[in-house]
Amino acid sequence: MNAYLTLRLPADLARALARWARMRRLPKSAIVREAVARYLAPPEGPTGRVTGRELAARWAALPHLTPRDAQALAADIAAARDALPPLRAAWE
Numbered sequence: 001m002n003a004y005l006t007l008r009l010p011a012d013l014a015r016a017l018a019r020w021a022r023m024r025r026l027p028k029s030a031i032v033r034e035a036v037a038r039y040l041a042p043p044e045g046p047t048g049r050v051t052g053r054e055l056a057a058r059w060a061a062l063p064h065l066t067p068r069d070a071q072a073l074a075a076d077i078a079a080a081r082d083a084l085p086p087l088r089a090a091w092e
Contacts, residue, residue, distance in 0.1 A: 007032075017031060017032070
């Protein structure tokens with residue numbers, strides 16, 4: 001079953017899409033369908049490696065804890081772990 005989607009494009013993008021479709025003698029929907037499929041496809045390549053620059057950008061985007069916040073988080077985790085009941089062996 002096909003799902004239908006209606007979208008609005010800025011005028012310049014709509015003109016570019018129409019021109020592209022006319023030049024290739026394809027329906028606009030086929031072009032948009034392929035573009036969405038390519039956009040959502042998993043990254044190509046055997047390992048999915050990232051460059052150092054991409055890794056640095058990802059690291060910079062992560063939230064960073066201050067030393068005080070990190071100690072408080074570690075204390076909270078330890079307290080939660082200590083509050084758990086002891087585990088029993090599966091064969092008991």
